[in-house]
Amino acid sequence: MTAPSLAAPPADLSAVQDRVEAVLRHFLGQKIRTAVEGCLPDDVPRALHGFLHAGGKRLSPLLCVVGWQAAGGHGDSAPVARVAAGLELFHAFCLIHDDNMDNSATRRRRPAVHRALAHRHPAPDSEDAAWWGICGAILAGDMALAWSQELLDTTVSPPARRAALNQVLQTMRQEVTYGQHLDLLAPHKPATDLDTTLRVIRYKTAKYTVERPLHTGAVLAGADQGLLDALSRYALPLGEAFQLRDDVLGIYGTPKQTGKPVLDDLREGKHTVLLALAAQRATPTQRALLDRLVGQRALDEAGAARIRQVLEATGARSTVEAMIATRYQQALAALQNTPCPPVSITALRRIAALAVERTS
Numbered sequence: 001m002t003a004p005s006l007a008a009p010p011a012d013l014s015a016v017q018d019r020v021e022a023v024l025r026h027f028l029g030q031k032i033r034t035a036v037e038g039c040l041p042d043d044v045p046r047a048l049h050g051f052l053h054a055g056g057k058r059l060s061p062l063l064c065v066v067g068w069q070a071a072g073g074h075g076d077s078a079p080v081a082r083v084a085a086g087l088e089l090f091h092a093f094c095l096i097h098d099d100n101m102d103n104s105a106t107r108r109r110r111p112a113v114h115r116a117l118a119h120r121h122p123a124p125d126s127e128d129a130a131w132w133g134i135c136g137a138i139l140a141g142d143m144a145l146a147w148s149q150e151l152l153d154t155t156v157s158p159p160a161r162r163a164a165l166n167q168v169l170q171t172m173r174q175e176v177t178y179g180q181h182l183d184l185l186a187p188h189k190p191a192t193d194l195d196t197t198l199r200v201i202r203y204k205t206a207k208y209t210v211e212r213p214l215h216t217g218a219v220l221a222g223a224d225q226g227l228l229d230a231l232s233r234y235a236l237p238l239g240e241a242f243q244l245r246d247d248v249l250g251i252y253g254t255p256k257q258t259g260k261p262v263l264d265d266l267r268e269g270k271h272t273v274l275l276a277l278a279a280q281r282a283t284p285t286q287r288a289l290l291d292r293l294v295g296q297r298a299l300d301e302a303g304a305a306r307i308r309q310v311l312e313a314t315g316a317r318s319t320v321e322a323m324i325a326t327r328y329q330q331a332l333a334a335l336q337n338t339p340c341p342p343v344s345i346t347a348l349r350r351i352a353a354l355a356v357e358r359t360s
Contacts, residue, residue, distance in 0.1 A: 013062055013350065016084075019077070020061040023085040024052055027151065043120070044140050047113055048147075051140075052092055054108040059242075059355065060087040060213040063235075066347045067217030070340035071227055079157060080220055083165075086151035087213055089144050094176055094208070096141035100134055101184070102268055106261065113137040157220060164219040172212035179204030186271040191279040191290070197271050198240075205246075206239025210355075226339070233334035234348060241327035242355040244320055247272040251308065252317075253359065263304055269295025273323070277316035286310045328356045 028049040035042040061084035068080045098104075099112040106112055111119065117140070118124060118133025152169065182200045189196050214231045215223075223231075250265035251274065265272065279290060290310060293303045311317045331352050335345050 013347065016062055016065045017058050019081050020058060020065075020084045020088060021053075023081050023151075024088060025049075027085065027147070028052065031147065043117065043136065044143050047117060047136075047140050048089075048092060048144055050110075050116070051096070051107070051113055052088065054110050056088075056091075056108060057354075058088060059351070060091055060209060061085065062351060063210060063213040064217035066344055066351065067214035067223075067231065068221045069217075070214075070231070070338075070344035070348070071218040071221035071223035072341075073217070073221035080217060082151050082154060083216060083220060086148045087216065089148035089151060090173075091209075093141045093144035093148060094180075096137055096144065098180065100137050100141070101180075104264060104268075106264075109256075113140055161219060161222060165216065168212055168215045168219055172208050172216075175203050175212070176208040179208070183271075187269060187295075189271070191271075191294075192276060193271075194273065194276040194280070197273050197276050200271070201240050201243045201273070202236070205243040206236050209242065210239035211235035230334065230338040230340075234331045234338060234352075237327035237334070238331035238352050238355055241324045241331070244273060244324045244327070245356050245358065247274055248317070248320060248324075249359065251304075251311070263299055263301070266294055266304055266307060267297055267299045274311055274316050274320050277319055278311050278314045281314040281316065282310060286314065324356055328352060 028045055031045040032042050032049065034040075035045055064084040064087055065080055073080060095107060096113045099107055100114050104112050105115060110116070114130075114133040114137035116133070117136035118129045121129035121132050123129055152165075157165065179200055179202075182196065183204055186193075186196055186200060211232055214235050215228055218227060218231060247265070247270075250270070250272070251262065253262055255262050275290070275294060279287060282290060289306060293299060293307055296303065332349065335348055338345065338348075
């Protein structure tokens, strides 16, 4: 079967996704065969293969390819396809470790990697199995990071562009790590602390999910700083809108569509803009309810419904919806002055709509 060509207009986003999928399937298939032939455990490559092909939005690879084409990329698309696939493997690394830290039960409608590996333990219901799964998931995430770099290292490009690419990637890795650390610190901040929550969104999502993938593709095509700055003006508000929508879906979404239980974020006590706004505006009675129920591991649907009532009564949900709309419009407005081909502008507009007008 012939893989779709990335020379197609970037508006054909499904062709981009199909090409990246083909690269990932071939690459991980090779890793499984190498493990089997070397009499090595194939649990890790198989876990990654299952994780990557259980679904996912593939937003970072899409933005990488569109960034490449926005900067005038053309001709041989194999290098950018491998870079885009490398970004998806890096994303897998981040998600696997994030699920480990949060002790999340599911991801993409399947058991999270640490849970899936624990089920393979000889005594899957034991405490030893849970620890075994956590350790295995750390190794799987580490392997995803290493293999991400392997895909990126095989990219053929002039030395100057390679140096620019490495700088973007190094910056991205640092930013998402700082974002994750800020997220770990957030529970020790006051529930009303909106600034910290917004900083987490900026570094853990907006930069690594939207801005840096766009920059990665653009520098592969030789983009100058002016274009990179213009892409940032689009990417950062869109990335924030994307995460704000994710937070709304984490409380109001449908599990069949989001791929995870709707109570997870509330049981975890995840610090979101929704909850920070509600805490700021709550009456003493409402605040006492939030303090008692948010973060309760045994929270049931009745308790979640009471939290949602506070979010509605304080106007937190409507405010977040307004924030999403404002950031979406800021991203679209930035495109009016972005110096790239019209077909790329069309693709970026479509991606913006997909990012905020979604149910999963």
